[in-house]
Amino acid sequence: MSQLAAVESPRWVRIGLIPLLQLVLALAVSSLVVLMIGEDPIRAFKIMIHGAISTEFGGLSNTLYYATNFIFTGLAVAVAFHAGLFNIGGEGQAYVAGLAVALVCLTLDSTLNVWFIAPLVVIGCAAFGALWGVIPGYLQAKRGSHIVVTTIMFNFIATALMSYALVVWISPLGGNSTDSRYWASDAVIPKVHELAPSLGFEASFSLLSPVLLVALACCALVWILIWRTRLGFAIRTVGSNPNAATYAGINANRVIIITMAISGALAGMMAFNEAYAAQGRLILNFTSGFGFMGIAVALMGRNHPFGIVLAALLFGALYQGGTELQFEIPSISPQMVLVIQGLVVFFTGALDRLIREPVEAVFQRRAIANANAAVAGGN
Amino acid sequence: MRTAFKLAAGIAMSAIAAVSQAQIKPSVIYDMGGKFDRSFNQASYTGAEAFKKETGISYTDFEITNEGQREQVMLRFAQRGFSPIVVAGFQQAPIVEKIAKQFPDTHFVMVDAVVDLPNVRSVIFKEHEGSFLVGALATMKSQNKAVGFIGGMDIPLIRKFGCGYEQGAKYINKDATVLANMTGTTPSAWNDPTKGSELAKAQFDKGVDVIYAAAGGTGVGVYQAAVDAGNLAIGVDSNQNYLHPGKMLTSMVKRVDLVTKTAFEDELNGKFTAGLQVVGLQEGGVDWALDEYNRDLLTEADIKRMGEIREGIIAGDIKVHNWEDTQSCTY
Incomplete structure (x- = not known):
């Protein structure tokens, strides 16, 4: 009987119902804020939703473009989280990976076409991101420096390094004073609205590119890694209890370093989407906080690739819908949009247990009652 | 009908x-x-x-x-x-x-x-023309005949500000000391009030008593340091005189x-x-700011002199060298 208390609530409750309730609560509080500035919350949410899913002006495809970034950074946080590591350095890892994009494109974009450059950029982004993740990983494993502190600091180092690189080395090669030149157009993955006519449909402008497919492939790979490989097992074991893992013969330090490399590489892939495909040039602060949003995405997606895709779509919709909202209702400033996004993060991340525990308790009680009934029936 | x-x-x-x-x-x-x-x-x-x-x-x-x-x-x-x-x-x-x-x-x-x-x-x-004007006023009001300039990021645009300022300062007094520092070479230099304040203090130690900041958010630190040390500061872009009434000598306004x-x-x-x-000055694109916050710092003679210099630049009698023309401040 007592072991039944540990029973988990059904999966659809954990990754479906609870996030939905959290979202509803966040939007309810947001609507109070919208009311406070004298706007109609129903109209505001209608504009946000329409702006995020409409196809007539590229709303849906821009949502997917943002989601592509969030999937990469969300996966990065999730992989580290399975090993019990809180990687808040996704921002810096992605930013440094932008340097790899610039290195590859500036040297090779006049000689190679997209089929050769894109794989090189992927390798470069993953390598630079991994490097920026593996150093804090090493410091955690071998020196005991806490990963939260080191990854935050590495964000600052990345910002300083990239500003310097952009201003001193990269912008003199043909860009403005704080960005690079555009990469040659036949060296860059075409965007969906550019591909659309040759595939027989029309699409309005958006920054969405086929990199979304790469992001989805990464989701599948992460799922296989975490739940279907020995390394994944080791990662999860270290995450649950490093001492037990060591006792069981797992080299926990090695696992930590490898996990941080994978995590950093995934974060670095965001630069592949943003600096290579979407913007087509390296821009100061191109990461725009997407790396930090990865934390919220991973939290809301319960560190599961499928949940991360859903959460990334939600946050993509919030970003794109927020842009439309600013556009349609002038009295709603970017700060207001930030409040709404913040409330969603607050209720799904920080106040997670507020809803999770009572709801799960209901389902656990029901499971126990069912089990008891089954036992009684068996007797 | x-x-x-x-x-x-x-x-x-x-x-x-x-x-x-x-x-x-x-x-x-x-x-x-x-x-x-x-x-x-x-x-x-x-x-x-x-x-x-x-x-x-x-x-x-x-x-x-x-x-x-x-x-x-x-x-x-x-x-x-x-x-x-x-x-x-x-x-x-x-x-x-x-x-x-x-x-x-x-x-x-x-x-x-x-x-x-x-x-x-x-x-x-023509930021150099506006900077010339505030540079002239800086020397007019400096007791030690030493004025300072704090730039944000070291880019040609900011050198243009600094060069105009130096010319204005030396126009009033050929022997005036003009100290110039840039906050940094990266964009963070636009928003580093702490470093701005340190650079300002270093200049004050060398005798500077009027300081001009063309450094975005870094300027806030420069102005605060000037107020704390009892010196005068000059604002930039918008009219920033109101930030420290009576302590801001003027602002070089860019009329966006x-x-x-x-x-x-x-x-x-x-x-x-x-x-x-x-x-530039002629088109009303740049100017120096005179309002209720800094009027008490100036005498009628100062205001008249500034008017004359302003007219001089517009008429072409006073030539202000643009740093960007030669990539240097030799004039």
């Missing part, structure tokens, strides 16, 4: 005028600093508001918060028929170039950068507000012209 006809015609005319006015859909796109940055972006907002107040024509604006929005938003503005689209900040220049090509009938105004297209008006300011307002008015009157506009 005739009066009635006249009246009817008048009403019809004003109705037509109202319609043609209503067809004008001006707009502003601010850069990431945001609409209320007390400086550059806020100036465009002020200009747009002034236009709205005078004509009753409303405008649309947008504050960029991430790189992904730039192209999307500018494109949507153009698609919805907004014109002119006033774009503040040199970082938007590559996007203006892209979108303006796609919408040849839409008018764009690029502030602080040059985009050479037939439907784009690019506006560049006028540029915005003029662009809207030109569109309204059908007089929009594309091409490069370089605005």
Whole structure:
């Protein structure tokens, strides 16, 4: 009987119902804020939703473009989280990976076409991101420096390094004073609205590119890694209890370093989407906080690739819908949009247990009652 | 009968005028600093508001918060028929170039950068002229005949400020000491009040008692250090005299507000012209700020002298060297 208390609530409750309730609560509080500035919350949410899913002006495809970034950074946080590591350095890892994009494109974009450059950029982004993740990983494993502190600091180092690189080395090669030149157009993955006519449909402008497919492939790979490989097992074991893992013969330090490399590489892939495909040039602060949003995405997606895709779509919709909202209702400033996004993060991340525990308790009680009934029936 | 006809015609005319006015859909796109940055972006907002107040024509604006929005938003503005689209900040220049090509009938105004297209008006300011004026005032008010300059990021634009300031300071007194420091070589130099304050203190130790900051958010630290040390500071871009009343000697104002307002008015009157506009003292593009916050610091003679120098620059009697012409400050 007592072991039944540990029973988990059904999966659809954990990754479906609870996030939905959290979202509803966040939007309810947001609507109070919208009311406070004298706007109609129903109209505001209608504009946000329409702006995020409409196809007539590229709303849906821009949502997917943002989601592509969030999937990469969300996966990065999730992989580290399975090993019990809180990687808040996704921002810096992605930013440094932008340097790899610039290195590859500036040297090779006049000689190679997209089929050769894109794989090189992927390798470069993953390598630079991994490097920026593996150093804090090493410091955690071998020196005991806490990963939260080191990854935050590495964000600052990345910002300083990239500003310097952009201003001193990269912008003199043909860009403005704080960005690079555009990469040659036949060296860059075409965007969906550019591909659309040759595939027989029309699409309005958006920054969405086929990199979304790469992001989805990464989701599948992460799922296989975490739940279907020995390394994944080791990662999860270290995450649950490093001492037990060591006792069981797992080299926990090695696992930590490898996990941080994978995590950093995934974060670095965001630069592949943003600096290579979407913007087509390296821009100061191109990461725009997407790396930090990865934390919220991973939290809301319960560190599961499928949940991360859903959460990334939600946050993509919030970003794109927020842009439309600013556009349609002038009295709603970017700060207001930030409040709404913040409330969603607050209720799904920080106040997670507020809803999770009572709801799960209901389902656990029901499971126990069912089990008891089954036992009684068996007797 | 005739009066009635006249009246009817008048009403019809004003109705037509109202319609043609209503067809004008001006707009502003601010850069990431945001609409209320007390400086550059806020100036465009002020200009747009002034236009709205005078004509009753409303405008649309947008504050960029991430790189992904730039192209999307500018494109949507153009698609919805907004014109002119006033774009503040040199970082938007590559996007203006892209979108303006796609919408040849839409008018764009690029502030602080040059985009050479037939439907784009690019506006560049003669910051060296305004800086010359405040440099002259700095030496006039400096007891030690030592004045300081704190630049933000070390780029040609800021050297242009510093060089104009130095010329102004030496115009009043050839032997005046002019110290200049740049905060850094990276964009973080625009927002490092701590370092700004340290650099200011270092200059004060060397005898500087009037200091000019052209350093964005870093300036706040410079002004505070000047106030703490009992020295005078000079603001930049917007009129910042109000930040420390009685302690800010003046501000070198860059009239982005006028540029915005003029662009809207030109569109309204059908007089929009594309091409490069370089605005200085003569065009009212730059100036020194005199208001209730700094008037008590100045004597009538100071104000008269400043007026003379100003006229001198406009008339061409006083030549102000532009750093960008020779990439150096030898004049």
